[in-house]
Amino acid sequence: MKKILLIEDNELNRDMLSRRLQKRGYEVVTAVDGETGITMAQAEAPALILMDVSLPGIDGLEATRRLKAAPQTRHIPIVALTAHTMASDRDKALAVGCDDFDTKPIELPRLLEKIETLLGQGPRA
Amino acid sequence: MTTDRTTLNHLRHELHTPLNHIIGYSEMLLESASEGSIVGMEPRLRELHEHAQQLMLLVDEVLGRTRKDNEIDLRRLSTEASGPISSIIAAADELKAQAQQTAAVEVGQDLERIASAAHTLHTMIADGVSAPPVAPLTDADTARIAVVPLPTGETGNILVVDDNAANREMLSRRLARAGHRVQVVANGPDALTLLRQQPIDLVLLGCAHAADERLRSVAAPHHR
Numbered sequence: 087m088k089k090i091l092l093i094e095d096n097e098l099n100r101d102m103l104s105r106r107l108q109k110r111g112y113e114v115v116t117a118v119d120g121e122t123g124i125t126m127a128q129a130e131a132p133a134l135i136l137m138d139v140s141l142p143g144i145d146g147l148e149a150t151r152r153l154k155a156a157p158q159t160r161h162i163p164i165v166a167l168t169a170h171t172m173a174s175d176r177d178k179a180l181a182v183g184c185d186d187f188d189t190k191p192i193e194l195p196r197l198l199e200k201i202e203t204l205l206g207q208g209p210r211a
Numbered sequence: 212m213t214t215d216r217t218t219l220n221h222l223r224h225e226l227h228t229p230l231n232h233i234i235g236y237s238e239m240l241l242e243s244a245s246e247g248s249i250v251g252m253e254p255r256l257r258e259l260h261e262h263a264q265q266l267m268l269l270v271d272e273v274l275g276r277t278r279k280d281n282e283i284d285l286r287r288l289s290t291e292a293s294g295p296i297s298s299i300i301a302a303a304d305e306l307k308a309q310a311q312q313t314a315a316v317e318v319g320q321d322l323e324r325i326a327s328a329a330h331t332l333h334t335m336i337a338d339g340v341s342a343p344p345v346a347p348l349t350d351a352d353t354a355r356i357a358v359v360p361l362p363t364g365e366t367g368n369i370l371v372v373d374d375n376a377a378n379r380e381m382l383s384r385r386l387a388r389a390g391h392r393v394q395v396v397a398n399g400p401d402a403l404t405l406l407r408q409q410p411i412d413l414v415l416l417g418c419a420h421a422a423d424e425r426l427r428s429v430a431a432p433h434h435r
């Protein structure tokens with residue numbers, strides 16, 4: 087079962103997305119801020135990270151920068167999640183090393199497709 | 212309301228958050244309904260989901276189309292959002308009662324989250340829209356408002372101020388059943404007008420109006 091780390095500060099968004107991913111066969115671990123997210127990425131070695139961009143403390147962009155700079159975590163694909171739909175947000179996320187980008191409200195089929203593309207297969211492969 | 216792009220983005224984000232919760236949770240419940248683990252709720256859930264989508268379009272349209280001088284038409288947002296928001300709350304409450312009967316605890320919790328997000332949205336929109344100007348009450352006005360504590364068991368004249376029709380209806384019926392004489396108004400200016408005309412023992416003020424300075428001036432003498 088593939089493990090996804092969801093870094094998201096909003097409790098309801100975390101609850102929704104983790105339950106929906108679990109239902110589709112993924113194992114989901116969660117973190118509420120950038121610092122915890124970095125620690126968990128090292129400890130849990132997830133197959134993929136979903137990163138909310140606007141996090142308290144170290145924001146999602148900075149957390150991505152640090153994860154992509156560390157040899158232990160740099161290979162983990164990161165999908166940035168943001169509420170903003172402006173092209174500049176997308177560019178910023180990609181510039182710091184995010185592998186893909188999605189906007190809220192989450193359209194689950196669209197996000198799943200991105201996750202599956204990055205993982206190469208479905209949840210259980 | 213005049214605003215710059217940062218404020219606009221912030222406002223959009225603030226309004227999107229509860230909307231995303233309503234849409235997300237209703238989609239999850241619809242998924243469960245299509246899998247057969249929730250029975251008999253699908254039509255109402257679908258309506259609820261559509262109302263939320265409609266609100267999202269409205270928010271994006273109002274915030275996307277800034278008028279001259281970068282002014283956002285919050286009044287339009289307030290007017291047009293109240294119907295769908297009330298429908299969402301009503302549907303969520305109804306489905307919640309249904310979930311309770313069938314002891315579907317998790318479904319009930321998700322519906323509660325939807326209702327709570329809809330209330331949040333309602334308050335945010337109501338707070339963002341300033342009421343039309345009305346003259347503040349004078350000392351003579353406030354002096355005429357009866358400030359007599361009711362002994363336990365006695366009834367009184369109660370004024371309910373709430374812009375949500377469902378809340379007004381519910382509260383006034385329950386108070387009337389308890390023997391009180393109840394009057395309802397939907398907004399601050401109407402409340403002030405009525406307070407000038409009649410003796411009122413108690414004002415029950417919806418949260419959205421609690422920030423209204425003019426109404427606070429009415430409440431102030433009572434709190435002494």
